[in-house]
Amino acid sequence: MSLSKPIYSLVGIYLEQLFNHPVRTKSITSSILAGSANYTAQRIAGQKVNQESVIAYSLFGLIFGGTVPHYFYRTVERLFNHDMKFRRFFQFLSERLVFAPFYQLLSLYFLSIFEMNSHEVAVANLKKLYWPLLRTNWQYLSIPVFLNMAFVPPMLRTVTMSIVSFIWVVYMARRRRRLQEKSTGDSDKKGNQ
Template identity: 30%
Template structure:
């Protein structure tokens, strides 16, 4: 007597997270660049909104600013057109440039990402945000002079362990998502630990 097989779950009985994950994986396979770009845009915008929300809660009612709805759009645009697509191609290049069979592949990947890509990507961020904010070249030069080096040092300090994990242990198709999730939590953490100007 043959054993009865388990019934296949009907689509209406599949939990929503399972459907979302399945859809994401299918899109990641069929349209990887677009999927990573949209994911980067969404997480960047949400991270910015959450950071603003935390910042507002920490300020007194009299000095609290209203939510800037244009700022998440700028971050979304940056994620859509830069973070997602560029990161996708960079991680593919990294796999070809330093495959796991090469001696010290993990260290090579990390050094390339930390010493060349991270500084260039940070510079690109400052330039694009300056343009999206409608500021001029003088403003960009001032921002770079005041903030670039300290931001790069913070990037090296905070992101190096995460990028080591990312370029060596995360499957290549999930590296952009991993970096986006880490960035989301990092910027949220920064907003929550920023000193309150009212104190």
């Protein structure tokens, strides 16, 4: 019983911050979760932790992870008003067909840039990973997105998807790391020939 009081207090403080400062709170939450997910992916892979990559994911979460989803969900709520038939379905479709492709592109490009890669390398990584990751996103994240749109209050949607995105970021970080290792291995083979 004594442990639950501090937890309720922290949740209350968090919800108060979320209500009073939604973008800042969502951005900080997204930053912490994205950096933690990247760290987790590296640890699962048994690698030495690449701090630059953890910082890149945290920076992306801070700059884009709270703001872009916040304004997207807000806009979708306004566009599809309460009187509209199949409102949640249209919100879901807009998330899957507009937001997910845009956000996937944004994340792949800027994560590469934040890891100090050149524009050319970022675009090359984007070309290799965009479609496979987007298809996987549609395949595995559509049900959580639908449940989020249907049952979670608008104020909590970004935070809820940030928590779901923790798993997605672990997957995406591992996939990006494999691509980088493969391209490094391929360039080493060409250099040795």
